[in-house]
Amino acid sequence: MTQNLPDVPRSSAFFFDFDGTLVAIAPRPDLVAVEPHVREILRALAIQFDGAVAVVTGRPLEVVDGFLAPVALPVAAEHGSIRRDSRGMLHIDEGNEAAVAAAHAALEPLAEDNAGLLLERKRSSIALHFRQRPELAAVCEGAVQDVVAENPGLVILPGKMVFELKPKGIDKGEAVRAFLGEAPFQGRTPIFIGDDVTDEHAFEVVNALGGLSVKVDDGDTLARFRTDRKGLFEWLFRVVDQG
Ligand SMILES: [Mg+2]
Structure with a gap:
Protein backbone atom coordinates (compact mmCIF):
# COMPACT_ATOMS: atom_id res chain seq x y z
CA MET A 1 0.00 0.00 0.00
CA GLU A 94 -14.42 28.69 23.44
CA GLY A 95 -16.78 27.67 20.68
CA ASN A 96 -20.17 26.69 21.90
CA GLU A 97 -19.51 25.61 25.45
CA ALA A 98 -23.16 25.32 26.46
CA ALA A 99 -23.95 23.04 23.53
CA VAL A 100 -20.95 20.83 24.27
CA ALA A 101 -22.05 20.54 27.90
CA ALA A 102 -25.62 19.71 26.87
CA ALA A 103 -24.36 17.06 24.44
CA HIS A 104 -22.26 15.48 27.14
CA ALA A 105 -25.19 15.37 29.55
CA ALA A 106 -27.40 13.82 26.87
CA LEU A 107 -24.91 11.05 26.03
CA GLU A 108 -23.86 10.22 29.59
CA PRO A 109 -26.73 7.76 30.30
CA LEU A 110 -25.90 5.76 27.14
CA ALA A 111 -22.26 5.44 28.17
CA GLU A 112 -23.18 4.57 31.75
CA ASP A 113 -25.65 1.89 30.71
CA ASN A 114 -23.27 0.18 28.29
CA ALA A 115 -19.96 -1.03 29.71
CA GLY A 116 -17.16 -0.56 27.19
CA LEU A 117 -18.53 2.66 25.71
CA LEU A 118 -16.25 5.54 26.59
CA LEU A 119 -17.52 9.10 26.67
CA GLU A 120 -14.60 11.51 26.65
CA ARG A 121 -15.23 15.10 27.74
CA LYS A 122 -12.71 17.52 26.37
CA ARG A 123 -12.58 21.27 26.79
CA SER A 124 -14.60 22.12 23.71
CA SER A 125 -15.60 18.79 22.22
CA ILE A 126 -16.66 15.33 23.24
CA ALA A 127 -15.92 11.88 21.87
CA LEU A 128 -18.03 8.74 22.12
CA HIS A 129 -15.70 5.75 21.66
CA PHE A 130 -17.21 2.35 20.82
CA ARG A 131 -14.08 0.38 19.90
CA GLN A 132 -14.83 -2.14 22.65
CA ARG A 133 -18.53 -2.40 21.68
CA PRO A 134 -18.49 -2.31 17.85
CA GLU A 135 -21.98 -3.83 17.74
CA LEU A 136 -23.26 -0.55 19.23
CA ALA A 137 -22.04 1.57 16.30
CA ALA A 138 -25.56 2.23 15.00
CA VAL A 139 -26.91 2.98 18.47
CA CYS A 140 -24.09 5.46 19.07
CA GLU A 141 -24.63 7.07 15.69
CA GLY A 142 -28.35 7.48 16.38
CA ALA A 143 -27.58 9.02 19.76
CA VAL A 144 -25.12 11.60 18.41
CA GLN A 145 -27.52 12.46 15.58
CA ASP A 146 -30.24 13.14 18.16
CA VAL A 147 -27.86 15.35 20.10
CA VAL A 148 -26.95 17.41 17.02
CA ALA A 149 -30.64 17.76 16.13
CA GLU A 150 -31.09 19.35 19.58
CA ASN A 151 -27.86 21.36 19.38
CA PRO A 152 -27.45 22.63 15.81
CA GLY A 153 -24.25 24.51 16.73
CA LEU A 154 -22.47 21.17 16.86
CA VAL A 155 -21.33 18.85 14.09
CA ILE A 156 -20.52 15.14 14.10
CA LEU A 157 -17.04 14.00 13.15
CA PRO A 158 -17.07 10.27 12.49
CA GLY A 159 -13.72 8.61 13.17
CA LYS A 160 -12.31 5.15 13.65
CA MET A 161 -14.68 3.56 16.21
CA VAL A 162 -15.54 6.99 17.55
CA PHE A 163 -18.05 9.78 16.98
CA GLU A 164 -16.84 13.21 17.98
CA LEU A 165 -19.03 16.25 18.49
CA LYS A 166 -17.50 19.68 18.13
CA PRO A 167 -18.65 23.22 17.43
CA LYS A 168 -19.16 24.09 13.77
CA GLY A 169 -16.39 26.00 12.05
MG1 LIG B 1 -5.81 9.81 13.37
Whole structure:
Protein backbone atom coordinates (compact mmCIF):
# COMPACT_ATOMS: atom_id res chain seq x y z
CA MET A 1 0.00 0.00 0.00
CA THR A 2 2.99 2.30 0.31
CA GLN A 3 3.39 4.58 -2.65
CA ASN A 4 6.72 6.15 -3.33
CA LEU A 5 6.60 9.29 -1.29
CA PRO A 6 8.34 12.23 -2.92
CA ASP A 7 11.30 14.31 -1.85
CA VAL A 8 10.14 17.33 0.09
CA PRO A 9 11.04 20.95 -0.50
CA ARG A 10 13.75 22.30 1.82
CA SER A 11 11.25 24.87 2.95
CA SER A 12 8.52 22.53 4.17
CA ALA A 13 6.27 22.62 7.22
CA PHE A 14 5.14 19.32 8.72
CA PHE A 15 1.73 18.73 10.29
CA PHE A 16 1.04 15.38 11.91
CA ASP A 17 -2.17 13.83 13.12
CA PHE A 18 -1.55 11.86 16.33
CA ASP A 19 -3.63 8.64 16.64
CA GLY A 20 -3.14 6.22 13.78
CA THR A 21 -0.35 8.38 12.39
CA LEU A 22 2.36 9.12 14.97
CA VAL A 23 1.10 6.25 17.15
CA ALA A 24 -0.73 3.05 16.30
CA ILE A 25 -4.35 2.91 17.40
CA ALA A 26 -4.87 1.02 20.69
CA PRO A 27 -7.98 -0.65 22.17
CA ARG A 28 -8.44 2.41 24.38
CA PRO A 29 -7.12 5.92 23.68
CA ASP A 30 -5.10 5.98 26.92
CA LEU A 31 -3.26 2.80 25.93
CA VAL A 32 -1.38 4.11 22.88
CA ALA A 33 2.39 3.76 23.01
CA VAL A 34 4.86 6.26 21.58
CA GLU A 35 7.73 4.33 20.07
CA PRO A 36 11.17 5.92 20.70
CA HIS A 37 11.76 6.57 16.99
CA VAL A 38 8.70 8.83 16.92
CA ARG A 39 10.25 11.34 19.32
CA GLU A 40 13.57 10.95 17.50
CA ILE A 41 12.09 11.82 14.10
CA LEU A 42 10.03 14.73 15.45
CA ARG A 43 13.13 16.22 17.07
CA ALA A 44 15.20 15.76 13.91
CA LEU A 45 12.53 17.28 11.66
CA ALA A 46 12.06 20.24 14.01
CA ILE A 47 15.79 20.98 13.83
CA GLN A 48 16.01 20.52 10.08
CA PHE A 49 12.88 22.53 9.28
CA ASP A 50 13.47 25.38 11.72
CA GLY A 51 10.74 24.39 14.11
CA ALA A 52 8.01 24.11 11.47
CA VAL A 53 6.65 20.84 12.85
CA ALA A 54 3.25 20.65 14.55
CA VAL A 55 0.75 18.08 15.78
CA VAL A 56 -2.88 18.56 14.70
CA THR A 57 -5.19 16.28 16.65
CA GLY A 58 -8.59 15.76 18.21
CA ARG A 59 -6.92 14.97 21.53
CA PRO A 60 -6.69 17.41 24.42
CA LEU A 61 -3.47 19.43 24.54
CA GLU A 62 -2.21 18.06 27.85
CA VAL A 63 -2.75 14.49 26.67
CA VAL A 64 -0.61 14.98 23.55
CA ASP A 65 2.06 16.76 25.58
CA GLY A 66 2.06 13.89 28.07
CA PHE A 67 2.55 11.29 25.38
CA LEU A 68 5.30 13.16 23.52
CA ALA A 69 7.25 14.50 26.53
CA PRO A 70 9.99 15.61 26.69
CA VAL A 71 9.37 16.71 23.09
CA ALA A 72 7.14 19.80 23.11
CA LEU A 73 5.87 20.95 19.74
CA PRO A 74 3.31 23.45 18.52
CA VAL A 75 -0.02 21.63 18.81
CA ALA A 76 -3.54 22.19 17.50
CA ALA A 77 -5.59 20.18 20.00
CA GLU A 78 -9.27 19.28 19.91
CA HIS A 79 -9.29 19.78 16.13
CA GLY A 80 -7.89 23.29 16.52
CA SER A 81 -10.12 24.80 19.17
CA ILE A 82 -7.03 24.98 21.39
CA ARG A 83 -3.83 25.81 19.60
CA ARG A 84 -0.35 26.38 21.02
CA ASP A 85 1.82 28.29 18.59
CA SER A 86 5.58 28.05 18.20
CA ARG A 87 6.13 30.71 20.89
CA GLY A 88 4.07 28.74 23.37
CA MET A 89 1.10 31.12 23.17
CA LEU A 90 -2.32 29.54 23.55
CA HIS A 91 -5.14 30.40 21.15
CA ILE A 92 -8.44 29.18 22.56
CA ASP A 93 -11.77 29.16 20.77
CA GLU A 94 -14.42 28.69 23.44
CA GLY A 95 -16.78 27.67 20.68
CA ASN A 96 -20.17 26.69 21.90
CA GLU A 97 -19.51 25.61 25.45
CA ALA A 98 -23.16 25.32 26.46
CA ALA A 99 -23.95 23.04 23.53
CA VAL A 100 -20.95 20.83 24.27
CA ALA A 101 -22.05 20.54 27.90
CA ALA A 102 -25.62 19.71 26.87
CA ALA A 103 -24.36 17.06 24.44
CA HIS A 104 -22.26 15.48 27.14
CA ALA A 105 -25.19 15.37 29.55
CA ALA A 106 -27.40 13.82 26.87
CA LEU A 107 -24.91 11.05 26.03
CA GLU A 108 -23.86 10.22 29.59
CA PRO A 109 -26.73 7.76 30.30
CA LEU A 110 -25.90 5.76 27.14
CA ALA A 111 -22.26 5.44 28.17
CA GLU A 112 -23.18 4.57 31.75
CA ASP A 113 -25.65 1.89 30.71
CA ASN A 114 -23.27 0.18 28.29
CA ALA A 115 -19.96 -1.03 29.71
CA GLY A 116 -17.16 -0.56 27.19
CA LEU A 117 -18.53 2.66 25.71
CA LEU A 118 -16.25 5.54 26.59
CA LEU A 119 -17.52 9.10 26.67
CA GLU A 120 -14.60 11.51 26.65
CA ARG A 121 -15.23 15.10 27.74
CA LYS A 122 -12.71 17.52 26.37
CA ARG A 123 -12.58 21.27 26.79
CA SER A 124 -14.60 22.12 23.71
CA SER A 125 -15.60 18.79 22.22
CA ILE A 126 -16.66 15.33 23.24
CA ALA A 127 -15.92 11.88 21.87
CA LEU A 128 -18.03 8.74 22.12
CA HIS A 129 -15.70 5.75 21.66
CA PHE A 130 -17.21 2.35 20.82
CA ARG A 131 -14.08 0.38 19.90
CA GLN A 132 -14.83 -2.14 22.65
CA ARG A 133 -18.53 -2.40 21.68
CA PRO A 134 -18.49 -2.31 17.85
CA GLU A 135 -21.98 -3.83 17.74
CA LEU A 136 -23.26 -0.55 19.23
CA ALA A 137 -22.04 1.57 16.30
CA ALA A 138 -25.56 2.23 15.00
CA VAL A 139 -26.91 2.98 18.47
CA CYS A 140 -24.09 5.46 19.07
CA GLU A 141 -24.63 7.07 15.69
CA GLY A 142 -28.35 7.48 16.38
CA ALA A 143 -27.58 9.02 19.76
CA VAL A 144 -25.12 11.60 18.41
CA GLN A 145 -27.52 12.46 15.58
CA ASP A 146 -30.24 13.14 18.16
CA VAL A 147 -27.86 15.35 20.10
CA VAL A 148 -26.95 17.41 17.02
CA ALA A 149 -30.64 17.76 16.13
CA GLU A 150 -31.09 19.35 19.58
CA ASN A 151 -27.86 21.36 19.38
CA PRO A 152 -27.45 22.63 15.81
CA GLY A 153 -24.25 24.51 16.73
CA LEU A 154 -22.47 21.17 16.86
CA VAL A 155 -21.33 18.85 14.09
CA ILE A 156 -20.52 15.14 14.10
CA LEU A 157 -17.04 14.00 13.15
CA PRO A 158 -17.07 10.27 12.49
CA GLY A 159 -13.72 8.61 13.17
CA LYS A 160 -12.31 5.15 13.65
CA MET A 161 -14.68 3.56 16.21
CA VAL A 162 -15.54 6.99 17.55
CA PHE A 163 -18.05 9.78 16.98
CA GLU A 164 -16.84 13.21 17.98
CA LEU A 165 -19.03 16.25 18.49
CA LYS A 166 -17.50 19.68 18.13
CA PRO A 167 -18.65 23.22 17.43
CA LYS A 168 -19.16 24.09 13.77
CA GLY A 169 -16.39 26.00 12.05
CA ILE A 170 -13.49 24.34 13.85
CA ASP A 171 -11.53 21.78 11.91
CA LYS A 172 -8.01 20.63 11.18
CA GLY A 173 -7.90 22.55 7.91
CA GLU A 174 -8.50 25.83 9.71
CA ALA A 175 -5.87 24.85 12.28
CA VAL A 176 -3.31 24.34 9.51
CA ARG A 177 -4.24 27.72 8.00
CA ALA A 178 -3.73 29.38 11.37
CA PHE A 179 -0.24 27.92 11.76
CA LEU A 180 0.65 28.92 8.20
CA GLY A 181 -0.15 32.52 9.08
CA GLU A 182 2.67 32.57 11.64
CA ALA A 183 6.42 32.02 11.88
CA PRO A 184 8.07 29.59 11.45
CA PHE A 185 5.36 28.01 9.28
CA GLN A 186 4.60 31.06 7.16
CA GLY A 187 5.72 30.83 3.53
CA ARG A 188 6.53 27.14 3.75
CA THR A 189 5.09 24.26 1.75
CA PRO A 190 2.65 22.43 4.05
CA ILE A 191 2.82 18.67 4.42
CA PHE A 192 -0.08 17.04 6.26
CA ILE A 193 -0.07 13.40 7.30
CA GLY A 194 -3.17 11.76 8.77
CA ASP A 195 -5.24 8.60 8.78
CA ASP A 196 -8.84 9.48 9.50
CA VAL A 197 -11.92 11.28 8.24
CA THR A 198 -11.19 14.40 10.31
CA ASP A 199 -7.90 14.82 8.47
CA GLU A 200 -9.70 15.35 5.16
CA HIS A 201 -10.28 19.04 6.00
CA ALA A 202 -6.53 19.47 6.30
CA PHE A 203 -5.81 17.51 3.11
CA GLU A 204 -8.15 19.83 1.25
CA VAL A 205 -6.39 22.95 2.54
CA VAL A 206 -2.93 21.56 1.88
CA ASN A 207 -3.86 20.48 -1.66
CA ALA A 208 -5.24 23.94 -2.40
CA LEU A 209 -1.96 25.47 -1.23
CA GLY A 210 0.16 23.20 -3.43
CA GLY A 211 1.40 21.18 -0.47
CA LEU A 212 1.74 17.49 0.12
CA SER A 213 -1.10 15.40 1.56
CA VAL A 214 -0.37 11.91 2.84
CA LYS A 215 -3.03 9.44 3.93
CA VAL A 216 -1.97 6.69 6.31
CA ASP A 217 -3.59 3.31 5.62
CA ASP A 218 -6.79 2.70 3.67
CA GLY A 219 -10.04 4.61 3.22
CA ASP A 220 -11.35 7.18 0.78
CA THR A 221 -9.31 10.34 0.80
CA LEU A 222 -8.47 13.61 -0.89
CA ALA A 223 -4.81 13.05 -0.07
CA ARG A 224 -2.47 12.76 -3.03
CA PHE A 225 -0.21 10.13 -1.46
CA ARG A 226 -0.81 7.05 0.63
CA THR A 227 1.37 4.96 2.91
CA ASP A 228 1.25 2.82 6.03
CA ARG A 229 2.97 3.75 9.30
CA LYS A 230 6.06 1.73 8.46
CA GLY A 231 6.40 3.46 5.09
CA LEU A 232 5.74 6.82 6.70
CA PHE A 233 8.67 6.52 9.09
CA GLU A 234 10.99 5.11 6.42
CA TRP A 235 10.18 8.20 4.34
CA LEU A 236 10.67 10.59 7.25
CA PHE A 237 14.06 9.10 8.11
CA ARG A 238 15.02 9.47 4.44
CA VAL A 239 13.97 13.11 4.54
CA VAL A 240 16.14 13.68 7.61
CA ASP A 241 19.11 11.77 6.16
CA GLN A 242 18.96 13.81 2.97
CA GLY A 243 18.95 17.06 4.95
MG1 LIG B 1 -5.81 9.81 13.37
